[in-house]
Amino acid sequence: MSRHRNVRTMNYDEDYEGYEDVYGHSVEDDYPSSPSGKPSHLCYLNVCTCNGISFLLVSVSQFIFDRSGSRAPQMSQFFDPENDIAEEPEEDGEMPRNRDVEKARQRLDSLTIDSAVDDAVAELVPEEEILLKSCLDEIRDVVGDSFLDKVVISHILHAKFNREKALDNLLSGVTVDPTNLSHVPKKMKTQRETPIVRPQPIKPKDPVVKVEAGPVKASSSGVTSISSKPVESLKVVPASSGKSVTVGFDIPKERSVTPSPVPDTLQPQQTNLKCPSPVPVKQETPKPSKKKDFKPDLALSEYTKERGSSKDLLNLLVIGHVDAGKSTLMGHVLFQLGQVPKKAMHKFEQESKKLGKQSFMYAWVLDETGEERSRGITMDIAQSRFETTNKSIVLLDAPGHKDFIPNMITGASQADVAVLVVDSTKGEFETGFESGGQTREHALLVRSLGVTQLVVAVNKLDTVGWSKDRFDEIKARLTTFLVRSAGFREAELIFVPCSGLQGENLTKTSTETDLTSWYKGPTLLTAIDELKPPERPVGRPLRISINDVFKGPGGQCIGGRVETGMVQPGDKVLVQPVGEVVTVKSITLDDGVGTTAFAGDPAIIALQGVSDANILFTGCLLSDPNYPCRVSSKFQARVVTFDAMTVPLVKGFTGVMHLGSLQEQVSVRKLISQLHKGTGEVVKNKPRCLMKNSNALIQLECSRPVCIEEFKDVKELGRFTLRYAGVTIAAGVITKVM
Numbered sequence: 001m002s003r004h005r006n007v008r009t010m011n012y013d014e015d016y017e018g019y020e021d022v023y024g025h026s027v028e029d030d031y032p033s034s035p036s037g038k039p040s041h042l043c044y045l046n047v048c049t050c051n052g053i054s055f056l057l058v059s060v061s062q063f064i065f066d067r068s069g070s071r072a073p074q075m076s077q078f079f080d081p082e083n084d085i086a087e088e089p090e091e092d093g094e095m096p097r098n099r100d101v102e103k104a105r106q107r108l109d110s111l112t113i114d115s116a117v118d119d120a121v122a123e124l125v126p127e128e129e130i131l132l133k134s135c136l137d138e139i140r141d142v143v144g145d146s147f148l149d150k151v152v153i154s155h156i157l158h159a160k161f162n163r164e165k166a167l168d169n170l171l172s173g174v175t176v177d178p179t180n181l182s183h184v185p186k187k188m189k190t191q192r193e194t195p196i197v198r199p200q201p202i203k204p205k206d207p208v209v210k211v212e213a214g215p216v217k218a219s220s221s222g223v224t225s226i227s228s229k230p231v232e233s234l235k236v237v238p239a240s241s242g243k244s245v246t247v248g249f250d251i252p253k254e255r256s257v258t259p260s261p262v263p264d265t266l267q268p269q270q271t272n273l274k275c276p277s278p279v280p281v282k283q284e285t286p287k288p289s290k291k292k293d294f295k296p297d298l299a300l301s302e303y304t305k306e307r308g309s310s311k312d313l314l315n316l317l318v319i320g321h322v323d324a325g326k327s328t329l330m331g332h333v334l335f336q337l338g339q340v341p342k343k344a345m346h347k348f349e350q351e352s353k354k355l356g357k358q359s360f361m362y363a364w365v366l367d368e369t370g371e372e373r374s375r376g377i378t379m380d381i382a383q384s385r386f387e388t389t390n391k392s393i394v395l396l397d398a399p400g401h402k403d404f405i406p407n408m409i410t411g412a413s414q415a416d417v418a419v420l421v422v423d424s425t426k427g428e429f430e431t432g433f434e435s436g437g438q439t440r441e442h443a444l445l446v447r448s449l450g451v452t453q454l455v456v457a458v459n460k461l462d463t464v465g466w467s468k469d470r471f472d473e474i475k476a477r478l479t480t481f482l483v484r485s486a487g488f489r490e491a492e493l494i495f496v497p498c499s500g501l502q503g504e505n506l507t508k509t510s511t512e513t514d515l516t517s518w519y520k521g522p523t524l525l526t527a528i529d530e531l532k533p534p535e536r537p538v539g540r541p542l543r544i545s546i547n548d549v550f551k552g553p554g555g556q557c558i559g560g561r562v563e564t565g566m567v568q569p570g571d572k573v574l575v576q577p578v579g580e581v582v583t584v585k586s587i588t589l590d591d592g593v594g595t596t597a598f599a600g601d602p603a604i605i606a607l608q609g610v611s612d613a614n615i616l617f618t619g620c621l622l623s624d625p626n627y628p629c630r631v632s633s634k635f636q637a638r639v640v641t642f643d644a645m646t647v648p649l650v651k652g653f654t655g656v657m658h659l660g661s662l663q664e665q666v667s668v669r670k671l672i673s674q675l676h677k678g679t680g681e682v683v684k685n686k687p688r689c690l691m692k693n694s695n696a697l698i699q700l701e702c703s704r705p706v707c708i709e710e711f712k713d714v715k716e717l718g719r720f721t722l723r724y725a726g727v728t729i730a731a732g733v734i735t736k737v738m
């Protein structure tokens, strides 16, 4: 079995209609409180307007971590702008005589700074307040609580919101003159429209491990996993070391194509990320084909001939909060279906027992790496395949831990349908469902990426005595959220009570009388079989998104998914964005049958005539040379911001865009207009910032040209999510490639 990405191939109209649910449907009037009892989870529902300064200020405060609470350290305790803490006597001996004098001087200095900073902050205009708070948060990520807020603020103001400079000054002990913090003469403030220079992201506090797809691994259980390997740890000079810190994300000025996706987990603090040697773009934006009409007939008749009588393929993603039991559930399903040999299962049982982790024996079917098994968590998408009565299922088991959400997004970009697993144990469902848990974020993500059908596995029901009340309670709370906030249709949701560990109600009707006394619905497998197959855009120009590049027996190979069209051995394909034409040497399909790959198929493709292996990388594309994909670094998008957003979206904001297998740093160039949720009408032109739950038209720019399409043309390559500081803050569809 191979490792690859799949294409979501859903009916365009139906899918777009779904997006109208997400982006367009207004239920402001009837929207209830959130399940948590908070005013509401308004993610898709409310229009956030910024009509005046007072509103803006109140709203901004919601985003800001308030360090002025009772736990805030006393200034006299820590503050010493001139002398490093290291100069304090280390031993517990008597304090030097001049210490009292020194402390008194510090107090005096701090008081001066205190009032000067207050004065300067009081003079800020709203955009500056937002910037100040965003700078403060980012610097806090590096220095932690080692400096008082006002000291950090004084440096930010002194550096005119340049957070790199402020951080450098702070760490190298530069003294700020507290009487000179008013950075802009008052008379200028009223005139200023957009002169605020957006600061660059800064260094992370801790080294971060990037998890990246590794080579294909076949296993005894027939499961293929995308191995996780630590690729780079950033070297960070500790703040206390006194050494100067180089900060800022190094974006090459020239437009070059480099196989270096930006790891999301590093946002917003990434720095010094070294891209592999750039490969020159031969044809940055391929010229549109002169042939106006693409003829889909050949592809469609081939498809009918080859696939007409076979089962529908369904790419199924399994999502849910960490430890909800996803791997155990699906591992047990595979075992019950005979996909895992008894001998292999026995081995997993013995080995997991030895490690004291016997409860994870079924999870081991899918969690294959040593690290996953010893830690008891899934770290990357594991892929397998099974059959139901009417469907051929490609199973994608996603990691639940929030550190691995970028990997989960990779899976979500391949999914046609999803199984959301929730733990029904008392307290555990609540943990996963409350803010900070992954149940909501995963559901929002898959819906944003086009999944409209969801099976909810109410798992671990054995822990609550197969309680119908608990099942009903979870069903009610989730339905409210999934329908009202995430934009699913109630008719597209199927709730199935089950136990992954005990194997109840998975592939055959349960024998557990406490369950069968009240539940007569489908098993998990039947529910999956009932999901509708997506329509495959076979009759469109070829697009194959690449998620793996490796040397195979056939030479240079890629693992990818055919997004649209079809491909056969001998076809010429255009590698984009580089713009080099290569030949398809051979195609290996996931089920090993046939050599023609159609839209929706995951495939391994060996290529001939590749001048440099570096032109192929995760996130690049193979397309029809006569009908190439758009390649651009600038585009317009309609976005909806999520409830989890922690900083307002302003011009210059930089985050990570996830578009299919592509992860790319992107910044907001323009906030064009804020839109009404229900009607899509412009409610405000050129808003200064976007808050949570806003709907807007914005212009974005990537740091290098990427393959993108307008959503109306190719939905798979026209929608994205935006993440910042490890949180998914927005989803969008591309409305105009520029």
Ligand SMILES: Nc1nc2c(ncn2[C@@H]2O[C@H](COP(=O)(O)OP(=O)(O)OP(=O)(O)O)[C@@H](O)[C@H]2O)c(=O)[nH]1
Pocket (backbone or CB within 6 Å): 320, 321, 322, 323, 324, 325, 326, 327, 328, 329, 359, 360, 363, 376, 377, 378, 379, 398, 399, 400, 401, 459, 460, 461, 462, 463, 498, 499, 500, 501, 502
């Ligand atoms: N009692 C009970 N325990 C279960 C059930 N399903 C899973 N578990 C236990 O829950 C723990 C976590 O299971 P996993 O399958 O690793 O959970 P996961 O959701 O795949 O975890 P991540 O992929 O790391 O997010 C293990 O100890 C399982 O034995 C169940 O139905 N009943």
